[in-house]
Structures are given as C-alpha cells and as structure tokens.
Amino acid sequence: MFELGDVFVGFVFIAFVMLWWNAQGVKQKALMATRDHCKRMNVQLLDDGVALKGFWFKRHNNGNLMLWRSYNFEFTSTGNERYKGQVIMLGRFVEKIQMDAYRIND
Numbered sequence: 001m002f003e004l005g006d007v008f009v010g011f012v013f014i015a016f017v018m019l020w021w022n023a024q025g026v027k028q029k030a031l032m033a034t035r036d037h038c039k040r041m042n043v044q045l046l047d048d049g050v051a052l053k054g055f056w057f058k059r060h061n062n063g064n065l066m067l068w069r070s071y072n073f074e075f076t077s078t079g080n081e082r083y084k085g086q087v088i089m090l091g092r093f094v095e096k097i098q099m100d101a102y103r104i105n106d
Contacts, residue, residue: 029089034097037097043102044077050072054070056068060091066090069088071087085097
C-alpha cells in the first residue's frame with residue numbers, strides 16, 4: 001500500500017514533468033516566432049536557438065497572472081558580425097521581439 005509521503009512525492013514529480021513539458025512548448029513557440037521574424041527582417045538567426053534569460057510572474061491585460069519569459073538569441077545581417085536580440089513571451093504568446101541595431105548590406 002502507498003503511504004502519504006509516497007503519494008506526495010509522486011504528485012511533485014508529475015507536477016515537475018508537466019511544468020517542464022509546458023516550458024519546452026513555450027520555448028519552441030519562441031523559437032518559431034524568432035525564426036519568422038528574422039526571415040521577415042532579412043537576417044540570419046545564428047545557432048538556430050533561443051536561450052532562456054529569465055522569468056517572472058506578470059499580469060496580462062485581462063488581469064490574469066501569467067508567466068513572463070525572456071529569451072535571448074543572436075543574429076547576423078552580413079555574416080561578419082553577431083548581434084543580439086530578445087523575444088518576450090507572456091504565457092504562450094509572443095509579447096514582443098527586440099533586435100539590436102544592425103548593419104544592412106546594400
């Protein structure tokens with residue numbers, strides 16, 4: 001028979017796996033949005049990835065408390081320089097994408 005401690009550990013483990021799974025989905029959405037944005041801006045996303053910089057709780061416009069996440073990425077416009085960018089996610093939605101000023105090839 002299971003004891004109460006065993007059930008608690010099981011619930012904690014399941015909660016951790018669910019949070020991790022959700023975080024991977026949000027990261028994937030951030031990556032897809034970043035790829036699309038870089039393509040529209042005619043720059044190349046470097047390292048084909050985004051890296052979590054930080055997270056916090058923030059209220060959405062409708063008043064709901066959601067998890068705010070900031071991801072960093074790097075891109076190039078010429079192939080010679082690396083520039084930094086940031087994608088902000090609120091919950092599972094892209095709030096904004098910012099990019100450093102970069103050189104445009106003529």
